[in-house]
Amino acid sequence: MATTLPTWTALGPALLLGITALVLLIVDSIDPDTSNSTLLAGLSTVGSLAAFLFAGWLLVSGTGQPQTGGAITLFDDQLVVDGMSLFFALIVTSVATLVTVASHDYIADQPYQAEYYSLVMMAATGMTLMGSANSLATGFVSLELASLPSYALVTFLKKNRGSVEAGLKYFLIGALSSAVLAYGISLVYAASGHLQFDAVASAVANTEFVGVLGIGVLFVLGGFAFKTASVPFHFWAPEAYEGAPAPISAFLSSASKAAGFVLAFRVFTTAFPELAGLAGGPVTVDWVLAVEVLAVLTMFVGNFAAATQEKVKRMLAYSSVGHAGYVLIGLAALGGAPDKGFVLGASMMHLFIYGFMNTGAFLFIGLTEYWDIGRTFQDFNGLAKQAPLASVAMTVFLFSLAGLPIGGGFFSKFYLLAATAQSGTWILGAALIINSALSLFYYTRVVKAMWIEEPVNDFEIDSYPAGIYTAVIVAAVITFLLLPAFGLLSPSAVTGAAALF
Amino acid sequence: MAIQVQYYLLLSAAMFCIGLFGILTRRNALLFLMSVELMLNAANVNLVAFSFQYGNITGQVFSLFTMALAAAEVAVGIGIILVLYRNFKDVDVTKAATMRW
Numbered sequence: 001m002a003t004t005l006p007t008w009t010a011l012g013p014a015l016l017l018g019i020t021a022l023v024l025l026i027v028d029s030i031d032p033d034t035s036n037s038t039l040l041a042g043l044s045t046v047g048s049l050a051a052f053l054f055a056g057w058l059l060v061s062g063t064g065q066p067q068t069g070g071a072i073t074l075f076d077d078q079l080v081v082d083g084m085s086l087f088f089a090l091i092v093t094s095v096a097t098l099v100t101v102a103s104h105d106y107i108a109d110q111p112y113q114a115e116y117y118s119l120v121m122m123a124a125t126g127m128t129l130m131g132s133a134n135s136l137a138t139g140f141v142s143l144e145l146a147s148l149p150s151y152a153l154v155t156f157l158k159k160n161r162g163s164v165e166a167g168l169k170y171f172l173i174g175a176l177s178s179a180v181l182a183y184g185i186s187l188v189y190a191a192s193g194h195l196q197f198d199a200v201a202s203a204v205a206n207t208e209f210v211g212v213l214g215i216g217v218l219f220v221l222g223g224f225a226f227k228t229a230s231v232p233f234h235f236w237a238p239e240a241y242e243g244a245p246a247p248i249s250a251f252l253s254s255a256s257k258a259a260g261f262v263l264a265f266r267v268f269t270t271a272f273p274e275l276a277g278l279a280g281g282p283v284t285v286d287w288v289l290a291v292e293v294l295a296v297l298t299m300f301v302g303n304f305a306a307a308t309q310e311k312v313k314r315m316l317a318y319s320s321v322g323h324a325g326y327v328l329i330g331l332a333a334l335g336g337a338p339d340k341g342f343v344l345g346a347s348m349m350h351l352f353i354y355g356f357m358n359t360g361a362f363l364f365i366g367l368t369e370y371w372d373i374g375r376t377f378q379d380f381n382g383l384a385k386q387a388p389l390a391s392v393a394m395t396v397f398l399f400s401l402a403g404l405p406i407g408g409g410f411f412s413k414f415y416l417l418a419a420t421a422q423s424g425t426w427i428l429g430a431a432l433i434i435n436s437a438l439s440l441f442y443y444t445r446v447v448k449a450m451w452i453e454e455p456v457n458d459f460e461i462d463s464y465p466a467g468i469y470t471a472v473i474v475a476a477v478i479t480f481l482l483l484p485a486f487g488l489l490s491p492s493a494v495t496g497a498a499a500l501f
Numbered sequence: 502m503a504i505q506v507q508y509y510l511l512l513s514a515a516m517f518c519i520g521l522f523g524i525l526t527r528r529n530a531l532l533f534l535m536s537v538e539l540m541l542n543a544a545n546v547n548l549v550a551f552s553f554q555y556g557n558i559t560g561q562v563f564s565l566f567t568m569a570l571a572a573a574e575v576a577v578g579i580g581i582i583l584v585l586y587r588n589f590k591d592v593d594v595t596k597a598a599t600m601r602w
Contacts, residue, residue, distance in 0.1 A: 137563045144570045148577050155581050164581070164588045165597040171581050172533060172594065175574055176524055179540035182567055183517055186547035186560075190510065193555035195563060212510065 010063055010072045010081035013055040013089040014128040017096070020047025021121035028114030037113050041104035041467070044117040045097055048124060052093035059086040059492060066499060073134065077196050080134035083496025087348055088131035088262040091355045095255040096124040098356075098471045102363045103247045105465035106370060107156075116156060119149035120251065127259035135196040136185045136220075136271075139263050143181070143227060146259055147174050150252055154244040166243025173236040174226065181223025187216030188271075197271040205274050205281070214285040217272055221290060224267070227260025229253070230324045231297040238305075241317035246366030249313070250359040253320040258351045261327055265344060268331055269500045278334060278501075292332035296431045298325030303435040307442045311375045313365045315442055319401060320358060322435060327351055329416050329428050337423035341498025346415035348493040353400070353408035353482050360475030361397040364390060367468045373459050377445055382455030390469065391450045393476035398443040400479050403436045408482025415490070509550035516543035530582045530592045534575055541571045 024043060027034065034040070062068045064082040071082035100120060107116055126145030133139035151174060155167025189195055191213035192203035207213055226233035241249040268287060269278070277283040302322025309315040330347025337343045367390055373379050384391035400407025403414075413436060420429035482489070516539055523536030545564040552560030582592055589596050 137559075137566060140563075141566055141570065144573070148573055151577050151581060155584060158584045159588070161588050161597075161599055164584050165599055167581050168530070168585050168594065168597050171578055172530075175534070175537045175578060176540075178570075178574070179520065179537050179544070182541055182544040183513075183547070185563075186513070186544040186551075189560050189563070190547050190551040193551065193557065193559075195559050 007072050007074060010058065011074065011079065011132065012058065013051040013086075013093060014125050014132065016047055016051040016054060017093070017121050017125040017128060020044055020051075021118045021125060023047070024114050024118040024121060028118070034114060035111075037104055037108050040113050040117045041100055044100040044121055047121060048093050048096040048100060051124075051128070052090065052097055055086050055089035055093055059083065059090065065495065071499065077198070078135045078138045079129070079132045081132055082499055083492060084262065084265070084348070084500065085131035087352070087493055087496050088258055089128045091258045091352050092124055092127045092131070092255045095251060095258075095355045095359050096120065098359050098363065098475055099247045099251045099255075101474075102250070102366055102468045102471035103245075104467035106245060106247050106366050106468060110157070112156075116153065119153050120248075123149040123153065123251070124255065127255050130259040131262040131266075133263060133266065134198075134270075136188065136200070136267070137195045139267065140178075140181065140185060143223075143260075143263060144178060146256060147178065147227075150174075150248075150256060153248045154240050154252070156245055156248065160243075162243040163245065164243075166240045170236050170240035170244075173233065177223050177226030177233050180219050181226075184216045184219025184221075184223055187212050187219065191216060197267065200271040201274060204272070210284055213275070217275065217285050217287055218290065220267065221264075221287060221294075224260055224264040225294065228257050228264065228324045228327070229321050230294055230328060231301050231321075232294075234298065234301065234321045234324070237321050238314050238317040241320065241362075242311065242314045246313070246362055246369050249317070250362030250366070253317070253362060254355045254359045257320070257324060257327075258355060261324075261330075261347070261351060265331065265347075265497075266500070269334070269340075269344070273501075276335070278340070288332060288335045291328055292335075292425065292428065295325050295328035295332040295428060298322070298328060299431045299435045300325075303438045307438060309442070310377065312368075312377060312380060312446055313362075313375060315446075316358075316361055316365065319439060319442070322439060323350075323354055323358070323401070325435070326413065326416055326432060327354075329420060329432065333419050333423040333425045333428055335423055335425065337419065339422060339498075340501045341494050342415075343419040343423060344497035344500070345490065345494030346412065346419045348497060349415055349486070349490050350409075350412035352489065352493070353412045353479065356475045356482070357397045357400045357407055357409055357479045360393060360472055360479060361401065363468055363472050363475065364394045364397065367465070367472060370465055370468060371459070371461050371463075373461075377449050378453075378456050380446060380449040381453035383450045385455075386459070386461045387464075390472055393472045394450065395447050396476045396479055398446055402440040402443045404440070405483065407479040408486055409479070410483060411486040411490075506550060506554050509546060513543040513546040513550075516540070516546065528593045528595050530578075530585065530594050533594060534578050534582075538571055538575070541567055
């Protein structure tokens, strides 16, 4: 680059999101009773879109990547900006944009809208920072910055018992898992004397407290399992996603999950690679094996539970647990893989595409909640006659989630399968194939209800909310476009991941 | 050093387990919050003790962050418990079970 921006601008996406949150609070303090949802949704959409474009520009111009001199570290190595953090900033901001656009109609009748958008932006700030965290301290603080607004957002419909119950369960399990994570971090600190990832990595290589360290690593893994909705801390997910307002379910199941994964990727590949022998040394704490077990369990639990659900939103919630299992392959298959960047990059690509297809699917549920047509599979019968465009979009999402070549989900699952083949972890590959086949069964139930079945109840759809429609259709178009355009993005994911090893 | 560092680990492990026991057995949401606080303070004991042991203040500073976060978490938690009470007329966490587990 001819002119170089100061290094702090590499944090631009997070800063833009944070500023947007504060601007929304200022608007709220000037006019506390405002219900001008167009202004509020517009501001937050502009903010998150600006953050998205800025992150995209930084990624394309090579900021923090090997060709421009490697990762940019800030604040005494506490934060880092590199290919991976920018890639995840892209995921979080794109989901946040879709969610704020869709919320315009969804919460139009609710009070406290400025707080809602402000909390969404704060949570997005935390999630973006999680991608940049380079120390257990900043990682923990940004994880909480993402979590605390999420609890409030899930409980946003204060008079709706489902929403309150969902928020309570999410909060209780979230508080428990953050305590577990904090305790795990304290044990890692006890064994190493450091919190910064590189310093931890060099200190744990010859620590005398291997037992303490092992428990610490497992606790940290447990804390991340909560954030990513993986077994054993997955059981909040179906409750929280079912009870929460649908745009918030979309936000949590896509962006929050991605943020949990990026922190897990960074912690385990930069702070603990030696423990599992990834750098060629002896294996002391075999977290790769632990993640492998968790990945297989998460895939099976998520998909089998999804197959038995009666409500579409709950089915999607369990399928989101199953997808966390697919993404865990990126860590679980690191063991014997010759090209570790490809393995982790496959997971990152899956999260990126998942960000669009899953957000879109939950926003479609938001659309049906807006129409108030019911929550079970039967209630969706004959929906395609009334709302063909949205039904086409939903079909694209569901088949892409299942891994059919109608959206980018096909290639990302293919990459994950190739990653398991490369590392020789055949059990992960087999679990991926079995569960994808199973998932096709329950996704098809929704498609069948929408397109083939005759409607049971007579319902008339009298309004077509522009905001939710726009978000759903944009998400569908991008999901579809990511099929041909997969090759454009995957190199940046793979090089971003490869820079960690 | 007067006290060996293993005893701090034992103390914190005991606090953590008491907190965990409280979470698993208590039905009152407020007691649940207190148990979580106990677990977070178990982490703080470790951090401060090993900060002293290693002679760097990283752990002490992080324990300040943990305390601040615990306070923020309680603030959000009390808010949620308040709406729980308004909707279910109780702060029993097992009462809020309209959705199937």
